[in-house]
Amino acid sequence: MNLLQVRDLETHFISRDIDNRVRIAHALNGITFDVEEGEILGIVGETGAGKSLTAQSVVGLLRPPARIVGGQVRFEGRDLLTMSEDDLNAIRGNDIAMVVQNPRTSLDPLSRIGDQLIRIRRAHSESSEAEARSRAVEMMTAVGIPDPELRLSAWPHELSGGMAQRVLIAMALMNEPKLLIADEPTTGLDVTVQAQILELLRDLVTRMNMGAIIITHDLGVVANFCDRMAVMFAGGIVETGTVGDVFENPAHPYTSNLVDATPERLKIGRKAVFGGAPPDLYNLPDGCHHRDRCRFAREECSTPPPLREVGLKHVARCHFAGELPETAQ
């Protein structure tokens, strides 16, 4: 069974404009994806596509004016969206753990690292202080922090960015989560440190048989560290499939552009034609949202495109998925 099932998730930004009229930004419109045990799903997309919002919607941490208006998020069969705050708290940090992109500011500045690790452990299980402490040492070792016992008494402001990210991963692992959500876990870290952290994450996921979501804007991260990927555009997922399939045979015009826009492909003379800015989330066009910037757009695209299967577990939301002419080359 799937660990996480997200179905038709819709999140809107509801605000009032200068004339007090209600304005709705369709930030997420019908997100559907699954995560299985032992696999890493990479969610890629550009700024404003809704990647982080998807993670925040899943764990119920939206800031107003963002609000979930529809859909389901099932974790081991239970719908997280209809759950009480207390029930949700029993799952967050326990079965579902988050790794965020700004580790240094995300730690409690007034508690020692060790106390924070222990606090998370004891918030979710009946373990004793001593047991939680030894678990903390174990996890600090697992994430490759030298002198873990010593580091337990360090303050967050004493850590470097890379070290803080490791601590955050250790915190995420304290309660043996079933699902790990990493939101841009390496943004702001150096290239060489990024590689260390991602290697570590992948290693841990395989070893502990967790499911994981890595949210990133870097196709390189997805290509090298994920099993499956979901491509987001304007608050929707336009394509999902195994990393190999999607890179090899992108079925959606947007995905195909993304892949062609990487320096590697540009180097060999590929050309990406994006055709303008993403649509205004306050005034999404009818039908396919990619229509206005798609070079293959036709009459049919004014109706909402179906999810078309183009391979085994490889789907794309496009009327012509898999039938696109290869004009790009």
Place this chain on the structure above:
Amino acid sequence: MTFTRFFLRRMMMVIPLLVGIVFGTFMLIRVGGLDPVGLLAGPTATAEEFDIIRAELGLDQPLWAQFGIYIGNVLQGDLGESWLSTRPVLDDMLDRVPVTLELLLWGVGIGAIIGIPIGLKAAFKPDGTFDHVSRFFSLFGFSIPTYWLGLMMLFVFFYLLRWAPPGIGRIGLMVSQPPEVTGTYLMDSLIAGDWTAFRSALSHLILPVTCIAVIAAAPIIKHTRAIAIEVISSDAVRYAKASGLPTLTVRRMVLRNAATPVLTFVGTELTGLVGTTSLIEYVFAWGGLGQYGLNAIINGDFTAVQGYVLFLALFSIFVFLIIDFVVFLIEPRAELQ
């Protein structure tokens, strides 16, 4: 960083400030339009009498020499003599310090005890009814003139209801004063076990303290709310929520992270409200340092004004040092700042 080094460094910063303040007050009074000689000599004085008085006050010497004399005297604890009370200014003020501190500490203390929880509650539910009411209360406190509030209180609680004594002094006219230990009637009567005096002192204290507390609570509410909201929306608290920590644990974390800035703010309030306290003393004829200072300014008693202003500066610096010290003790990042 060790405490000694911390302390020495702070002192190094304080000394030039003190010298500057002494110089500033000196210049202000000497160069300003006040003519103490004229005041002392009276309208019928002759030119010779003027010169004699001038020489007595050391005003016939050049300015820098006057400053040298003044600073030398200040260092010896000689702040000159008030010509209103014809007593040494230092003695005048030392007598009155506990009297004013009593009012100030009670007022700001109660203001903080009321203000901090209100600010926190408002922050935990922004834009709720409680938030709006507390915000209006806070704005109101910012806008109400201290002395007018005092007058209204006297009218309602003394004239109309007869619950409070008239706003003159710190203890009933018919009540004998307790033997002096701390200099405040409330404490001294308690020490002496004199319940009549205690009740009288307390009843005299209530109205002025309430006024100060109301005025003090307003900015405390506003800042506590702002600080708490900032903490609540910080990455750290959001991450704590994402980790499924129980609501109570998260709240405790918010409180701890808000503690230092709130404390610092209450400390600065303590020095800022010296002005408010002075006005309250003036209205209630409290007879403390504040009233003394205001009277000195109004009547052009310039040695007393100099002493008073110097005292205020010392008090502020002392409070800031204490805040710094407390922050140093409770804040792990203090050495970074």
Place this chain on the structure above:
Amino acid sequence: MTAEQTSPVLDVRGLVKHFPTGKRDQVVHAVNGVNFSIRPGETLGMVGESGSGKSTIGRTVLRLTEPTAGKIAFQGQEIAEMPMAACRPLRADMQMVFQDPWSALNPRMKVRDLIAEPLLLHTKMTRGERRDRTDELAGRVHLSTDFLTRYPSDLSGGQLQRVCIARAIATNPKLIILDEPTSSLDISVRAGILELLAEIKQQTEAAVLFISHDLGTVRLISDRIVVLYLGKIVEYADADAVFEDAAHPYTQSLMSAHLPANPKAEIRRHVLEGEVPSPIDMPSGCAFHTRCPVAIEDCRRTEPQLEAAGNNTHQAACLRILDGKNRID
């Protein structure tokens, strides 16, 4: 190639930049003796992680920050110790494009005025001439003239970066410094900006210094590349040589940490231990010895100099090149 014969536009010798830390006897060693030169029409790529001093070099060369020591010859004229006021007229000939286009433009000025500002400052053009030139520049960076009357907040990131580029080329400068011009942009926008930069490179004879941490992009644009580590040049070579035949162990590990957007790419990954040391306490000898897998005792003591590695246009600073044991795989 003529570039080899002409005299360089920019020639930097022994450039040092130390920043005070606020504590006595402590400085940040941002740049520690760097030599390089760029000829007309040449693009030099400058690669390094954060703290490597690459941005500081760019800013020092333009005298946006004062060099601690060293010589900067711009078109044969020594500018390192020139008074600031004397530098100002030179700025017509040296321009810069910054990383973050959202903050690089005065939000209170209209786009037209922003592009025309260098013309206003450095030419005697009339208002009408500036207008015509601005329109022409907008055309060159493929920016619709409709945007000229707007404020920066109305433009997208890509459009803003086009404005920055138009501003930088307005006075036909002899030297253009590109400080991470694409790294804050989304993939779709990035491709367009890279194309534009390549186009402009074709059109001008200006010398270009391209600073980036993104290896893929650097390779795409540069003729030659310098690799920086802790404020020192560790390798200097033709662009392709750096990628295919890196001599310095640091460059090799940097290359292996780079994540190509291709799931099938064969990667031999050598994840470095630890993080970049603090530029406050510089390691002795070779700055890289603390993380270097092939370091020997001597690396601790002797500071290596740039020496030929392979052909004479390829230089690296590593003691182990001598005994041929500089390969980390």
Place this chain on the structure above:
Amino acid sequence: MPSETTSMALREVTAEPEFSLWQRIIGLTRRSPTAAVGLGIILFFGMLALMAQYLMPHEPELVYAERVLHPPSSEHLFGTDGNGMDIFSRVIYGARFGFGIAIPAVVLALVIGIPVGLWTGYRGGMVDEALMRFFDGLRVFPSIILALAVVAATGQSLINVVIVLGVLDSPVFARVVRSEVLALRSSVFVESAIAAGNPTWRILFIHLLPNAIQGAMAQTAVRAAWAVRISATLAFLGIGIQAPTPEWGAMIRQGAEFMISGQWWVALFPGVALILLVLGLNMFGDGMQEILNPRSRAEK
């Protein structure tokens, strides 16, 4: 957590059209009812000040010797004071002092504070350091005591009160502008302006000033409230404006002695007027700051 990215994108796609000043005022007050009410109160008192001659039923300093301390009646809506003057007329006339002191004092504070903040923030160095220490030094004194002492020492004319309040308040604006400039000085667009070859005066006035001034402007209403309050306090203490000038603080001073003998109206009405005007200014200022800095409303 990372919602910057999303909000940035939203900002990007929702460029706001240009609005006229009037539309802006309407729009802003809709977003903050507090500011709207505050503005209403300010305008009300502004009208009182401007139209005082037409609104006052009596001359403000005319003595009705036979009507000393009359309680409110239909003839004297707010009663008469100890000199037999009509309090209602005096309260209306008093609005002129509120504005007449606050506006020039704040303008003076802006005129001094903004250039000082710009220059010290941009240049830094010794002058900046010394000036900031001086401002710190001033902060050890409660503002009312400082204003009182300076006015008492330098002369008690109305103009002098305005000058002293303006000068004493200028550090507030200098600080706000300075801290904005400090933040902007290292920002990329200023660096870009230097790289483009801008001379210093253009950096200061074309690039920094328009971006640094918003914070100072947001403070003006609150500082005006401060000026009104402090000037009334001075008058209450008998410094600066003297009775029987119909200034609210001076009127409260006149009424103080009658409070414990029951003639409440003498001090009550000028006090209410004073509170309302100060409250209006504070509400407007608070609302404006809230609109300019929406983070203060944040989330649960």
